[in-house]
Structures are given as structure tokens and as C-alpha cells.
Amino acid sequence: xxxxxxxxxxxxxxxxxxxxxxxxxxxxxxxxxxxxxxxxxxxxxxxxxxxxxxxxxxxxxxxxxxxxxxxxxxxxxxxxxxxxxxxxxxxxxxxxx
Amino acid sequence: xxxxxxxxxxxxxxxxxxxxxxxxxxxxxxxxxxxxxxxxxxxxxxxxxxxxxxxxxxxxxxxxxxxxxxxxxxxxxxxxxxxxxxxxxxxxxxxxxxxxxxxxxxxxxxxxxxxxxxxxxxxxxxxxxxxxxxxxxxxxxxxxxxxxxxxxxxxxxxxxxxxxxxxxxxxxxxxxxxxxxxxxxxxxxxxxxxxxxxxxxxxxxxxxxxxxxxxxxxxxxxxxxxxxxxxxxxxxxxxxxxxxxxxxxxxxxxxxxxxxxxxxxxxxxxxxxxxxxxxxxxxxxxxxxxxxxxxxxxxxxxxxxxxxxxxxxxxxxxxxxxxxxxxxxxxxxxxxxxxxxxxxxxxxxxxxxxxxxxxxxxxxxxxxxxxxxxxxxxxxxxxxxxxxxxxxxxxxxxxxxxxxxxxxxxxxxxxxxxxxxxxxxxxxxxxxxxxxxxxxxxxxxxxxxxxxxxxxxxxxxxxxxxxxxxxxxxxxxxxxxxxxxxxxxxxxxxxxxxxxxxxxxxxxxxxx
Numbered sequence: 054x055x056x057x058x059x060x061x062x063x064x065x066x067x068x069x070x071x072x073x074x075x076x077x078x079x080x081x082x083x084x085x086x087x088x089x090x091x092x093x094x095x096x097x098x099x100x101x102x103x104x105x106x107x108x109x110x111x112x113x114x115x116x117x118x119x120x121x122x123x124x125x126x127x128x129x130x131x132x133x134x135x136x137x138x139x140x141x142x143x144x145x146x147x148x149x150x
Numbered sequence: 151x152x153x154x155x156x157x158x159x160x161x162x163x164x165x166x167x168x169x170x171x172x173x174x175x176x177x178x179x180x181x182x183x184x185x186x187x188x189x190x191x192x193x194x195x196x197x198x199x200x201x202x203x204x205x206x207x208x209x210x211x212x213x214x215x216x217x218x219x220x221x222x223x224x225x226x227x228x229x230x231x232x233x234x235x236x237x238x239x240x241x242x243x244x245x246x247x248x249x250x251x252x253x254x255x256x257x258x259x260x261x262x263x264x265x266x267x268x269x270x271x272x273x274x275x276x277x278x279x280x281x282x283x284x285x286x287x288x289x290x291x292x293x294x295x296x297x298x299x300x301x302x303x304x305x306x307x308x309x310x311x312x313x314x315x316x317x318x319x320x321x322x323x324x325x326x327x328x329x330x331x332x333x334x335x336x337x338x339x340x341x342x343x344x345x346x347x348x349x350x351x352x353x354x355x356x357x358x359x360x361x362x363x364x365x366x367x368x369x370x371x372x373x374x375x376x377x378x379x380x381x382x383x384x385x386x387x388x389x390x391x392x393x394x395x396x397x398x399x400x401x402x403x404x405x406x407x408x409x410x411x412x413x414x415x416x417x418x419x420x421x422x423x424x425x426x427x428x429x430x431x432x433x434x435x436x437x438x439x440x441x442x443x444x445x446x447x448x449x450x451x452x453x454x455x456x457x458x459x460x461x462x463x464x465x466x467x468x469x470x471x472x473x474x475x476x477x478x479x480x481x482x483x484x485x486x487x488x489x490x491x492x493x494x495x496x497x498x499x500x501x502x503x504x505x506x507x508x509x510x511x512x513x514x515x516x517x518x519x520x521x522x523x524x525x526x527x528x529x530x531x532x533x534x535x536x537x538x539x540x541x542x543x544x545x546x547x548x549x550x551x552x553x554x555x556x557x558x559x560x561x562x563x564x565x566x567x568x569x570x571x572x573x574x575x576x577x578x579x580x581x582x583x584x585x586x587x588x589x590x591x592x593x594x595x596x597x598x599x600x601x602x603x604x605x606x607x608x609x610x611x612x613x614x615x616x617x618x619x620x621x622x623x624x625x626x627x628x629x630x631x632x633x634x635x636x637x638x639x640x641x642x643x644x645x646x647x648x649x650x651x652x653x654x655x656x657x658x659x660x661x662x
Contacts, residue, residue: 089569092568
């Protein structure tokens, strides 16, 4: 999937994560803000990267503001942001879910 | 060296401060010697001093131990007023020994540490920027954390020797008779400050309300007080307590409260004349409400409610469901106001409340207590002191003391956000698992294996599944994942005393 525009998904409520996706040049670059970064930073980044790769996105600039989201939430918000960025929201990528 | 909860203790500091490692929750029947304060004799006619500057000049010298109480909580004006004067006077090397430190004091404490005014601290807890500062190595000497009962013990033993106590009160007469109930910034019980009034060498009262002599009822007495300073305002009444106590609507908290209630009412302790202590927070307040209904339905009355008191508890007193309220601290205005009018709401000092080295403390007579936890581990050890990032952000309060009750219930959600509450090993052991009986989560309960009797009593409650605590730990881990272990340096920034004065754990400087 190709990123056509900058897109956002998720909120700043607790147990949610807000993901902003923009075009990138050097692979998946993640700027992560999280209260649990010390304990779960790597895990969060790996879920985002894996999810994007599964959608065929190899290069993106990601801004993630995490409020203690579980992996399933991180994955869902990443997919939503990616499909909005790729303007493919009317064709959900079921196989990634 | 390791103590009996398997925590490695720093030998050099243990030896230097002459500490023993924690061994057991049993206090036994030792014979102990209490200390007595110095008394500067006077007839009491010249106690009123016009300024804090004057009284600081007369009382505070380099190297002394000074104390404050925290009954004004986040509405406290006294601490910052006094510390400003002490810092500006250039006094150095003080030990700060308040009953606890609240958020409004943080900036001033940090400034005092940076300027060398304060070089040692002992407290029930600390939060926010001060906890962060200490956890990042801002204070050279380790902070000593003590529970409210242990602070009383340490003062009576002379482990804490208070040279000057600065005690804010909402009223006092010219000789120092004072209470916490009348005036503008009222907080009710003076429980923690009564220790300082009794044992400090110099006692300075600060008030915005000098009343005609003699002032009654006198919680602090003229026989204890050296100086009375009139200040413009001792506190902000809006910030002393939470306003109206709100009943939680959070379904998770309600579920936990409902389960706590079922555990209590199915336990052998729920009978006429039982006693209980609940804390603050949504779940604890909800428990009080559920318990009230059960008491009415089963025609059961409690002999006393203990501890930090809230309005829902004094409501039970008013309804006749509780015979007495034993009150060391009031968390809201409702409870503080009620003390005024009802002699069945008895003000108690911290020693009476919870000091283990006593001829009987209230906590020794306690049947049921509901306490919270930041973390609890598979050995039932509880952490209420360090956050999930390893930074100091809590207070022991009466946690260690009240958990000596016959039925100690820890109520906590299985996970908070992405942080597991039930963990393989707590970051900091504050209350040993030996004194904890039941963990209540929204998914079910776990019973300390040494309480076989409770297992039988609680095994057939509809809707309350019993798990092994390690099963709950695994359920939590399955939801949030396995965290990367926290990184600490070798440097000790705080020592956690058990209530008997032994060391139960230490807190290390966080690595960033």
C-alpha cells in the first residue's frame, strides 16, 4: 500500500493510542511517546512496524502517542491510520485483521 | 545480605545506620524505653511571637531535626511559609521529619535540598516532582520511609528526635491550646501532629485564628507549646480535603467493591461488634455503601471504624450502624465537620492508632481492613511506594500497620492501562505478604495459602471465583505482555522501614 496523504487514527483517552502516519523515506520511523515506554516501548514499536509491513508499507514516518493501549488496540489503530493514509478505507484489508 | 522477603540490602548503609533486615510481622512483647522531650520552663505569658522570622531565629540551628504535619494536605500554607524563612536564613544540614509530604511542598523541598538546607528526610511518602527528584539521585542521603504507626514508634524510641515542630492549626489561644475543628481551614483530627506536640523539644504553633484563653476542646495543650505565631492564612480550605465524596460509576471499581463486600460478609469476622477500616478512593467508598446495606439486612452493628475517615463512614455512625469512629485523620470536610458535633468520633494520635511498640494500638484490635496496591506479587507482598517506572510516587501511610488486621483485603484491578498490578515480584516491598490475606480483583479473588480457614469460608460465593495468585498474575501478563525489566543504578535513594524499624526493602536510583 502506498501512503497518499497524512492520516491519523485513535484518541488520547487512556488505554488508547493515537497514530499519525506520513510519507517516509527511510523505512518505518517511529516517534513514540508513552508513559510505559521503559517497559513496553520496544513491544509497541514492533507491533506498529509488523502491522504496517503486513499492509505492504515499508516506509513511513509514524508519530505515536500511547496512553497505555494493549497490542490489539495498537494494531487496530495502526491499520485504521494506514488505510486512511492510503485512501483505501472502503476496501478493508481483512486479511491483516 | 537478604531479609526474609528475599530483598538484597546494602550492607554498608545497613551498618552505617545500624539497621537490621526485616524478619517477621510478629512484634512480640519486648520491654522498650521511651524518651521524653526537653522542657523550656515558663508560665506561658510570652508565647505569642509576631513573625516566623523571630521564631525561626530563636529555635532553629544548623543540623537540627524539624517537623510538620500534613493534615492540610494540598491546602497547606504553613510548610512553605516556614521553609522559605529557614532557607533564607541560610540554615544548613537539617533533617526534615514531617508526618508526610504533599504536592504543594515539593518545590520548596527541592529548593531546600539544592541549597543544603535539608540533607536528610524521613516521611510517610512523597509524590510528583519531589519523588522524581529523589529517584534521580537528587538527595545524597537515602530518604527513610516510615508508616504512620512506625513514625510514632520512632519518635517514642528517639530514632526521630524532633528539635522543632512547626504545627499549623486553624485555632489556638495565646498559650497554645488548639484543635483542628474550629476556624477557617479546618481538617478535623490532629492525630499525626499530636506526636510532634508531645515529643518535640520546641513546639511552634502557627495559626490564623487566635481565640480567647482558654481554648477548648484542646487537642494540643498549652503544656506542650513554646510559641504561637499568628500568620495571615494557614491553609486553603478548598484544597484540604476532597469536596463532596463521589460514588464511583466505574464498572470495574464497582465490581471490585461488590466482591470485597461479599468477601467481608462471608468471612467469619462479619458479626455483631466487628470493626473495620476502609481507605479512600472509588472502590473503598463503594464498599462502605455496600457494607451498609448488608449491616442493615443482617442486623449487624460495628463496634468501631478506624483510620483515615470519610463522610460515608461518619454517616454510618450517625445511622447507628457503627458505635464509634476512631479518627486519626479526616479525608473530607464532611468527616472533619462531624467530629465537632459527635463525641462518638474520637480523635486518636498516631501512637494510639498504629504504633506497634505499645500497650495495645487500635490496629491490633482491627477485624477487617481494605487497602489498595500499586503492585502485589505472587508472594502477596504489596508495593504502594514506587510506580511502574520505578520512581517514588506514593506513601506507606497506615498500610503496614492496618494490614495486621484479622482480615486484610487488598483491592486492586488486575491491570491498569498496560501495567499489570499482579506481578511475579513487586518493584518495592512495602507490606509483607505474610500480613495480607485476600486479593480482590475484578476477575476474582486469591487467598493467601496460609489462610486455609478463609478458603473454606469463601469457597462458595456465587460470582466470586477463587484463583491461585500466580494464575491471576498469568492472566494479567497474557493481557499486557511481558514488560522489559526496569533499570536501576546501585545507588540507594530510599530505605523502607517495616513498622518495627527493620528494613523491608530499599529503592535504587533509576537509570535513564
